[in-house]
Amino acid sequence: MTARWVAVAVSTAVQRVSGDRGGMLVTLGFYVAVVGTLAALWAAAAEASGGSVAGYDAAALAWYIVASEAATVALNVRMIEGIGDDIGSGAIAVELLRPAPVLGLRMATEVGRALPRLAVCVAGGAVLGVATVGPPPSAAGALLAVPALVLAIACNIAAQHAFAGLAFWIRDATSAWYLYQKLVFIAGGMLIPVEVFPAALQAVVKALPFIAMSYVPARLLSGAVEPQLLVLQAFWLVVLCALAVAVFSAGQRRLQVVGG
Amino acid sequence: MAVIEADALTKTFPLRGRRQACPVEAVRGISFSVERGERIAYIGPNGAGKSTSIKMLTGILHPSGGTATVLDLVPWRSRRALAARIGTLFGQRSQLWFELPPRRGFRLLGAIYGLPDDVARRRVDELGALLDAADLFDVPVRNLSLGQRMRCELAATLLHSPQVLFLDEPTIGLDLLAKQRFRDLVVRVNADQGATIFMTSHDVADIEQVARRVIVINHGVLIYDDEVSAMRRTLLATKLIEVAFERPPGQVCLAGVQVTESSTTGMKLVVDTTMRSIRDVLDTLLDRYPVADISVVDPPLEQVISAIYAAPRA
Numbered sequence: 162m163t164a165r166w167v168a169v170a171v172s173t174a175v176q177r178v179s180g181d182r183g184g185m186l187v188t189l190g191f192y193v194a195v196v197g198t199l200a201a202l203w204a205a206a207a208e209a210s211g212g213s214v215a216g217y218d219a220a221a222l223a224w225y226i227v228a229s230e231a232a233t234v235a236l237n238v239r240m241i242e243g244i245g246d247d248i249g250s251g252a253i254a255v256e257l258l259r260p261a262p263v264l265g266l267r268m269a270t271e272v273g274r275a276l277p278r279l280a281v282c283v284a285g286g287a288v289l290g291v292a293t294v295g296p297p298p299s300a301a302g303a304l305l306a307v308p309a310l311v312l313a314i315a316c317n318i319a320a321q322h323a324f325a326g327l328a329f330w331i332r333d334a335t336s337a338w339y340l341y342q343k344l345v346f347i348a349g350g351m352l353i354p355v356e357v358f359p360a361a362l363q364a365v366v367k368a369l370p371f372i373a374m375s376y377v378p379a380r381l382l383s384g385a386v387e388p389q390l391l392v393l394q395a396f397w398l399v400v401l402c403a404l405a406v407a408v409f410s411a412g413q414r415r416l417q418v419v420g421g
Numbered sequence: 422m423a424v425i426e427a428d429a430l431t432k433t434f435p436l437r438g439r440r441q442a443c444p445v446e447a448v449r450g451i452s453f454s455v456e457r458g459e460r461i462a463y464i465g466p467n468g469a470g471k472s473t474s475i476k477m478l479t480g481i482l483h484p485s486g487g488t489a490t491v492l493d494l495v496p497w498r499s500r501r502a503l504a505a506r507i508g509t510l511f512g513q514r515s516q517l518w519f520e521l522p523p524r525r526g527f528r529l530l531g532a533i534y535g536l537p538d539d540v541a542r543r544r545v546d547e548l549g550a551l552l553d554a555a556d557l558f559d560v561p562v563r564n565l566s567l568g569q570r571m572r573c574e575l576a577a578t579l580l581h582s583p584q585v586l587f588l589d590e591p592t593i594g595l596d597l598l599a600k601q602r603f604r605d606l607v608v609r610v611n612a613d614q615g616a617t618i619f620m621t622s623h624d625v626a627d628i629e630q631v632a633r634r635v636i637v638i639n640h641g642v643l644i645y646d647d648e649v650s651a652m653r654r655t656l657l658a659t660k661l662i663e664v665a666f667e668r669p670p671g672q673v674c675l676a677g678v679q680v681t682e683s684s685t686t687g688m689k690l691v692v693d694t695t696m697r698s699i700r701d702v703l704d705t706l707l708d709r710y711p712v713a714d715i716s717v718v719d720p721p722l723e724q725v726i727s728a729i730y731a732a733p734r735a
Contacts, residue, residue, distance in 0.1 A: 169532035177520045254481045255514050260505040261533045417483045417497065 166261055167269045174273025185281055192234045192282045193289060199226045199352070200293065215356035220294040221383040222354070227286035228306055229351045229379035232313040235279035237271060240318070241338040244325035249332060254416065264322060264409040268402075271318045279310060298384030305388055309378035312394040317345065317374040319401035326405065329412025344369075350376030354383075373397040424585055424617050425455035425478060429487035432473050432641075447473040449641040450487060457584075460611055460618040462632030462649070466730045470641040471621045475587055478619075479509060492584055505534060508583030508616070512593035515570070516577050517562045523573040524558040527580055534581035541580070548576040551613065552606055568599025575606060579614070586610070588620040592627055604630045625723045637729055645729060652725055660699050662690040664706060665714040673710065678702055691720075 178185070203222035207214050217225060237243070244267070247253045256263045290297065297303040324341045331337075346352050349371035355363055366372060373394040381390060432448040448470040455461055465471050476482040478491055480500030489496060494503045510516075517526040524545065531541030549555025554572040562570060571591065578586065588607065592600045608631060611618050620631060628635055628649060635652055637645035645652070662678075669685040677696030682689040692702050699717060706712055 166529070166532040169529050173518070173521065173525055173529045176525060177518060180520055252514060254476065255509070255511055255516070257481050257500060258479055258504050258507075258509045259530075259533050260501045260535070266533070417481065 163261075163265075167265065170266055170269035171273035171276070174270045175277055178274050178277045185278065188234060188278050189281050189285050192230060193285050195234070196226050196230050196286055196289060199230070200289075215354055217354055217356070217383060221298050223294045224290055224297050225354055225379040225383040227283075227290050227379075228310060228382035229349075229375045231279060231282040231286055232310055232317070232375050232378050233345065233349075233351050234282055235275045235314055236317055236321075237274055239338075240271060240321045241325040241341060242335055244322065245328035245333070245335070245337070248325075248328040248412070248416075257413065257416075263413070264405060268318055268322060268405070271321075272315060275314045275318070276311075279314060283310065297382055299386055301386045302381045302384050305386065305391065306378045306382035309381050309391055309394060312391065312398060313374050313378050316370065316394060316398050316401055319398060319405050320370060320374065323401060323405040323408050326408030326412050329408075329415050344371050345374055348372070349374045350379060354379070370397040370401055422457050423454045424457045425453075425489070425491050425619065427454075427474075427478070427487070427489040428452050430474065430477060430484050430489050431486035432470075432477060432482060433485040446641050448477070448484075448638075451638060451641075451643045452487075453636055453643060453646055455617060455619065457617055458611065458615055460608070460631055460633045461620065462628040462635045463619060463621050463638070464623070464628060464635060464726065465638040469639045471638060472589065474638070475589055475619075475621065479503070479507065479587055505581065506583060507585045507587060508578035508581070509587045510574055510578045510589070510591050512571075512588075512590040515562070515574060517570070517573060519563045520561060522559045522561050523576065526562070527558070527577060530577055530580050536581060544580055544582070545576070548579055551579075551609065552576055566599075568595050568602065571595060571599070571603055572606065575603070575610075579610060579616075582614065583616060585617045585619060588618065588622075590622055591620065592622060592624055600624070600626065601630075607631050625721075625726060628726075629722055637726075639730060649722075652722065658693060658695045659720055660692045660694060661718045661720055662692060662699075662702065662706070663716050663718070664688050664690065664710075664712055667711040667713045670710040673706075675702060675705060 200223040203214065203217075203226065204219040207217070207219040207222060212218060214222065253263060256266070259266070321341065324337045327337050348366045348369050350366070355366050355372060355376050358366060377390045377394050381387065429450045429452055430448055431446075431450050434445045434447055451470075451474060463471055463474065473482065477484050478489055478496055480496035480498075480503055483497045491503055492506050494506075496503050516530070517523055527541065527545050528538075531538070531544075536544065545558065546555070549558055552572050552575060554569070554576055557565060557569050557573055558576075560569075562573065565573065575591075586607075591607070592603055595603060604627060607618060607620070610616055618631065620627065622628060632649050635645065635647065635649050636643060665687045666685075670688075673680060673683075673688060673690075675697070677693045679691045679693075680688055681691055690702075692699055703715065703717070706715065
């Protein structure tokens, strides 16, 4: 029964987003502009550094950005704020009146919303990448990047729900959103490959879950054939889901005792 | 057979962010029982404790004291099991998806409620006919008027054939015709499907046209529980008399009677029945004045409810 409503929730959300062609075009336009700009910046940096940066040449950096941005741009921008608003306004209480877990339904819906955008971004990024720097450096790496992108958005969605659950205790989750966004940008390797960081910082960043949300698919699409990174993502997905479940369960208990 | 039973149900909220603040007693020891198939209006002024009561009865909130059962389940202990057997409709919150036609939303709700696809499809067809809304089910929700959307919301609420319907201000924002239609549908659902109706509303017409029984709470305390028809005569010791005269009657002055409107051809009078019987007033009017026509009516329900709400805190 659970698998069925999860599948229907995902497919319903896919249909919602796919029907919004204007929104999809805006997402694609924004994505192409960001990828084009960052790829050009990294190409200039690679050229200035003698052809590569931290082991990535210009082509690898371009494909890195194609994946790292796709994994982020595909997500609902205001997810944390939206969840926070729903908790603060009491809307989430109404969701408790269904015989399905609130968190599971919300996460399945967000995955469904992200998938069409991810497909559009990856397609746009692939065209842009092939047109500017040629095919991805490794076909095997590119193949591994596909499930890695899906796991990346799943990890990100689980983490955002865990962060957003703070709204059960604090009035405004916006601050949580800003903090989270910056962590994904920097510690997730979305803007800068993790290998560019100093060794000590790299060790810290690689021990955090944020690399599962952007760095892993980017690393794979840039040519690294490291299937163990998928295992790492799966590990973080389990941990982040458990964290989100714990936060929402505690939050719901609080809601049920002290009200919305 | 009782489907809802509340026994000394109490909810106290801590007041957040203030030192030594007194907790807020939202619901104070409410007890009542609702039989299968009843249509209940659960009313009270803003802040009376209605929503808090409904949240406890649906399992969203844990009470601070007392207990309750709905369909023999303790709501806050069996929230999900209960959710599968009750329907909830909140006038200010949608359970449909704005970008999609209701039929797509019903598919997801059907999956959540564990209805097989063919059963859900048949049920949607039934509800389309019952609510005269089949032609709306394929229109994106954002393109529906509020009245049309509320019919679809009611269909979503009824999809899993709930035994009890909790309706929280379901007609808020609807125009007169849409309200009337919605009320008729709720009554029809009660008659055809046997669902018990437990409804909050600030609209007196909702109470008069949907409910048979009214429970009034104020300041968290149950202050009235009886048939709607009994409400006027029980709670207001006044009657209204409308008199038409054959010719100008001169000054009408009767003890215990207040003239509220007067013209050369008629008057409206309010009789305080604790001071003077209605029969005595009628006899006096007929004896002393050139009465052409006379009628006695109960005061409007709105006036009755206003009087209840205005009563001082217990």
